[in-house]
Amino acid sequence: MTIGFTVEQLTAVASDAVRAPSLHNTQPWRFRLRDGGIELSVDPLRRLPATDPSGWGARMACGAALFNLRLALAVAGTPASVRLRPYPADPNVVARLVPDVPRRPTPIEQSLYGAIGRRFSNRAPFWPDPVPxxxxxxxxxxxxxxxxxxxxxxxxxxxxxxxxxxxxxxxxxxxxxxxxxxxxxxxxxxxxxxxxxxxxxxxxxxxxxxxxxxxxxxxxxxxxxxxxxxxxxxxxxxxxxxxxxxxxxxxxxxxxxxxxxxxxxxxxxxxxxxxxxxxxxxxxxxxxxxxxxxxxxxxxYGQPGAATPRRPVDEVLDLPVAQA
Incomplete structure (x- = not known):
């Protein structure tokens, strides 16, 4: 079993995590590596005080990003064990992920992972075709x-x-x-x-x-x-x-x-x-x-479209400072 995740692994899966939806596309998340685990936190600077005074929307968005993280790690063959809100003294930390037993991804995981880059909110009228x-x-x-x-x-x-x-x-x-x-x-x-x-x-x-x-x-x-x-x-x-x-x-x-x-x-x-x-x-x-x-x-069913833009991954990562 892998001892811990690496900076390279975090950078790779964070690029999928940030494709999650968020209120007004605020992208209220941050990612860091700590003692070999990946931690996902709410970014308090990107909270919406008028729209989301309780933080519900930011936590929902980070939960969606967490699912993408889990999926990306599983498809890479390095699934994670997840602990939600691991630090009572720091409620902004949404989850901590540590390596679980390596395994091959399931067909469902592969299909869902393939949909991450194609998902977007379609605010236009839909066609009349019924959903089976x-x-x-x-x-x-x-x-x-x-x-x-x-x-x-x-x-x-x-x-x-x-x-x-x-x-x-x-x-x-x-x-x-x-x-x-x-x-x-x-x-x-x-x-x-x-x-x-x-x-x-x-x-x-x-x-x-x-x-x-x-x-x-x-x-x-x-x-x-x-x-x-x-x-x-x-x-x-x-x-x-x-x-x-x-x-x-x-x-x-x-x-x-x-x-x-x-x-x-x-x-x-x-x-x-x-x-x-x-x-x-x-x-x-x-x-x-x-x-x-x-x-x-x-x-x-609707017209094809495209996902809204995302910030560069390095803007949402808190990486360890290299020792001189």
Missing amino acids: AEVRWRLGEAARAEEGWLELLIGTGAVNAFAEIARSAHRVLERDPAYVAERVAWIRSEPSSDGVPAAAGGPQGEPQDLLPQRGFGGRNRAPGRDFEPEPLVAVLGSAGNTATDQIIAGQALQRVLLTATDAGLSVSMISQPIEVPGAREALRLSLGRFGTPQMGMRIG
């Missing part, structure tokens, strides 16, 4: 494999109930000037390594839309390009809502997103009903679920 039952089952299994749950909303009533909660939460958030200013600050009209490019922001929302759209500077859509009237909406959740539960949910979210990408699906995330506490509780009650909703999603 077998693929829906795979999405649910992906969440369960990471100790989460995925509720696929079936029927007009369930989708409309979610839409009303989401629209209500969206209105609450948009009345907060600090929230709006923070979102605008992360829109990028010029090439950048973080934030949301205006071209990837999706079309502007219109009154007839069922689900709310964040204003990321997208253009008005062409006539006849309305969003799908009966979208496949999913809600991902966890057993509880502690910091550890949120990290677990982030891993489950990323596994669902990569499973969807591997199946040729597009996904856009709908976090407004999670960001407003009253809306989150209303959503939980509407689902009749124990546990806590952690993310809403719109899933379907």
Whole structure:
């Protein structure tokens, strides 16, 4: 068994970890090597005080990055044993990974790993093609494999109930000037390594839309390009809502997103009903679920696109200082 991971291994797998999603593409993570283990931490300088005052979004993002880390290490034949929140005195450290018994990657790990670079949030209207039952089952299994749950909303009533909660939460958030200013600050009209490019922001929302759209500077859509009237909406959740539960949910979210990408699906995330506490509780009650909703999603088949940019890996690494 390998004694510990090396700087070269950390650098290689961090390039996959940073492909995880994050609120406004803030990329709120840092990676370091400590006593042969890889440690993943929340970067407090990239927290969103108005959008994410509790740190839920940053922990979800780091959980998604953690799943990518685990996957990249497994595909390299060097799987890791993971301990979540290993240092009570340092809650910013999300996880510590140490080498486990070497083994060959499974076919599922290889397929999911291949989807990392192809995953992106698609905020444009989807095609009307239905998602097959077998693929829906795979999405649910992906969440369960990471100790989460995925509720696929079936029927007009369930989708409309979610839409009303989401629209209500969206209105609450948009009345907060600090929230709006923070979102605008992360829109990028010029090439950048973080934030949301205006071209990837999706079309502007219109009154007839069922689900709310964040204003990321997208253009008005062409006539006849309305969003799908009966979208496949999913809600991902966890057993509880502690910091550890949120990290677990982030891993489950990323596994669902990569499973969807591997199946040729597009996904856009709908976090407004999670960001407003009253809306989150209303959503939980509407689902009749124990546990806590952690993310809403719109899933379907859409136009090919590209992932948003990422910072260079060396900007997110805290490497040991070489001794003179």
